[in-house]
Amino acid sequence: MPADATVSIIVPVYNDPGGVAVTIDSSLSQSLDREYRIVVVDNGSTDRTPDVVRSSDDDRLSLAHETDVQSSYAARNTGIRATDADVLAFVDADVTVPEDWLDRALDEFETADADYMGCNVELTLPENPALAARYDAHTGFPVEQYLRRQRFAPTCCLFVRREVFEDVGLFDHRLTSGGDKEFGNRVHEAGYEMHFAEDVTMYHPTRNSIRDLVTKDLRVGRGLCQLQRYHPDRYGEPGIPPRPSGIKRPDRDLSRRDRLAFGALSTFLTGVRGLGYYREYVAGERDAEPGGVPALES
Incomplete structure (x- = not known):
């Protein structure tokens, strides 16, 4: 990966003002010594989520809208089209990343000469977690196993070269779930290098109720x-x-x-x-x- 390769972080969101605020804050606090951009894609929120995004005056952050299709994959596709970056990082709108996350991820991406990379995900428990939260933390995101056995990484922790999308296409927006698996399987079948970044960690909150x-x-x-x-x-x-x-x-x-x-x-x-x-x-x-x-x- 060239030293001057450009990077964009794509964050789809729907009705989650608190989650997207946390993700924006940690994403804007990266220690990376080169320019990067964040594209938040609102998927037709009916609450104050877009206002939370607009409240930031950081010029690295932009807001796009996907209102035609209610789908996180459609929102991600809109984000991809909204930037011409060489490397695209996908983060969910409730994920927190440490300050050195992007620096470490890009270094790993380059060292591994990867085209498609999944990061490690740790689930964070609330205080006094109930059964649902403890279960979710235990079964969580086995990203390494997903990559090794099923040839995909979840879209909450994914890095992809733009040229891969240009070759195999975007996410299948018709899917309610499983679009990450379908895209990863396409990438694998096309012969691209897939990699697991064990030492690059992102933090995802647990689902805390049986209903969730x-x-x-x-x-x-x-x-x-x-x-x-x-x-x-x-x-x-x-x-x-x-x-x-x-x-x-x-x-x-x-x-x-x-x-x-x-x-x-x-x-x-x-x-x-x-x-x-x-x-x-x-x-x-x-x-x-x-x-x-x-x-x-x-």
Whole structure:
């Protein structure tokens, strides 16, 4: 990567003024000794989220809008188009990064000669965490395993060269969930170098209620069905959900109480994911969006 390569951080957001404020603050505090920019993409927020972004007078920060499609992947695509940076870093609007995050990440990106890189993610617990938060922290973001076994990294901790998007296309905005996996699989199939930055850490808050976990897994279930609907050559025809993936089995070093509770919650949430899948299977065909993966003009 050339020393003068340009960098932009892309942050999609929807109705999260507190989260985006924290992310902007830590992103603007980087110790990097070269210029970088932050593009926050509001995905049609109905609260004061855009005002929070506009309240910053830092000229490194800009606000873009994606109002045509309600999708975090559509928002990320809008962010990609809003900058001509050589390297694009994707961060969620509730993630905190340390001051040396961008410096360390770009050094790792260059040293590994990577085209696509996932960073380490640590989940942060609230005070006196309830079961849901402890479970979320335990099952969290096994980014290294995602990259090694499934060939993708979550979009909350992702670095990609612009030329990769120019070659394989942007994120599939039709997907409710799983767009990070679909894009990563495309990148892998195209032969690009993928890398895990173990020593580059970002901090993501846990989901702190059963309702939050259920909402997430319903969305994941819908995304699994959509992956099959829009990409059957890679994920199979809709009708039979793929097997659950990722770390879901409680570690043996947990207390017996937590092992039992986490195991029961994992089984319940697997069922929730299946419910989301079959809801999408029944209703989604008539709602399926036409078109394919959008391209990025070079």
